[in-house]
Amino acid sequence: MSAPEKKSGTGQTQPRTLDVLTLGLGEEIFAVDAHRVHEILDLAKVTKVPGASPFVDGLINVRGKVTPLADPRLKLGLPCQPPTADTRIIVLAVELDGEQITAGILADRVFEVTELPAAILEEAPRIGMRWHPDMISAVGKRNGDFVVVLNIDRLFSLPQNGDARSDDGPHLYAIAQEPDPNPETYSAGSGPNASDFIL
DSSP: OOOOEEEOTTSOEEESEEEEEEEEETTEEEEEEGGGEEEEEEOOOOEEOTTOOSTTOEEEEETTEEEEEEOHHHHHTOOOOOOOTTOEEEEEEEEETTEEEEEEEEESEEEEEEEEEGGGOBOOOSSSOSSOGGGEEEEEEETTEEEEEEOHHHHHHSOTTSSSOOSHHHHHHHHHTSOOSSOOOOOBOSSTTTSSOOO
8 A cells, every 4th residue: 555645845745655566578677556457367378369459469368358468568669578487467457538448468577566655756758768758657766776667558548659649549448348258267377466466
């Protein structure tokens, strides 16, 4: 849980900490808002969708519900890698056009749920960043390493160049509404916080 909130110099209430789930993509450390995360799964059977966007081109079954699966490395310009024993699927809430849906993202590794003090978090700089700043909520440091907090909603709605809205949003929303003709539940994974991480 977040610590009690405090007042900023402008009188606005700001949280003292941000609860995040940290994850690895290649050699980079990213984080997502822990309160968005539903659960963490081992890599399960993925059904490819012909003609879909490369970013969201697969479906998984999560407790009997069809769930779109995205690879954030494609939006972040990181090289794709084959899955390993550490690969996980993070199932989380995404808001698109005012509607909340459930989607999965691939992670090469999942580390931990932790708190990032607001004092160490900074807005993503508009220049000098490897990634489009609108896809980044904040940048901080933990244990000497930079941690990039992703803006999940913008990650799904922005195209890879970040200049305009992509087709991923409507495509993702349409997939998320479809029923699963062959429901099959996949068990949670065995990675850090995976076996019981359901918010």
